[in-house]
Amino acid sequence: MSVYHRPVSNIWWLKRKPYILFMIRELTSVFVAGYCIFLLVLVYKLTQGADAYGNFMVALKLPSSVALHLISLAFVLYHTITWFNLTPKILVLYRGEERIHQGLVAGTFYAVWAVISFMVVWLVLGV
């Protein structure tokens, strides 16, 4: 008997919202990786002396650079939030027969994130 194999279109991910959101999450990894490279470049410039670092800092203040940072921030936030929301699926904890509430697992990640972010702000701004 001949069975029919339905072809999968290249734009399958545009057909339903959850797939689009998944693809965006995948895309955000590029921005996360990009920012890691940026940090490495920053450290490299530091090793090149005060002038090189100073020029780099000036370049960073250009509107185009600020815009790129804001875009990256949005994508990295999307990446972080979507992954944090998935943590309870991976970290399944039990107290006896009771499963520990999923919100508590994700909430712990958000709390640690908030504390670390606060420490970074405190360090950078020296408040």
Next chain:
Amino acid sequence: MAETMKLEIFRYRPEKEKEPSFQTYKVPFREDWVVLDAINHIKDEIDGTLSYRWSCQMGVCGSCGIMINNVPKLSCAAFLKDYYPDKIRIEPLTGFPVERDLIFEMDDFMTKLTEIQPYIIRKESEEKPLEEGEYLQSPAELAHYKQYSMCINCMLCYAACPVYALDSTFIGPAAIALGQRYNMDSRDQGRDARQEVIASHDGIWECTFVGECSVVCPKDVDPAAAIQRAKVSSTVDWFKDILIPWGKKK
């Protein structure tokens, strides 16, 4: 005049056509009808040639899975009123080869279920003689895997999985969740044997965590979670092998 609704149904009759097509049927709209009732109405009153699967009509047998407007659903659990008055588009579950109309081939899924060895495996030396009775288990031990044991093999999770649609060698959500169901059972000792399939190239590492399998699952099995947890335990195994190679149990 009584209210009606349109159902646009995927048709494929291999003896007379090479390509599938869609056929639209007009059915009465009833508040208490599920999509399966409407399809049964078509079969009984309008067109007896339409082929599809169903049995229990109560979300237990897992045989009535179809795509409704691109979303995998049990046709016995999807109410017409949730779509009324729009037209509904019905297709066989995505990712599977179609045999006829809404009937798809499930051999691949069946093979994968058996590959996972879904039964309690004991080490030969630790098998109790029958007279010693059953292996006991506490409610807390049961709680650890109970969710993964609720699967009705409806295959909605496969239809929601783009990885499976693109590459059907992927073992897939329900089979891996079933493997985890036994791996996490306190009476079982067969994890090593199952790892050969679960942690293989076509196993958990194919999964990109789209997560839709868990969203469409009618029994709240959460296969996506089962797969991610299997990834964590396999990674832990790998680190243990690297750090304490002499500790490898056989």
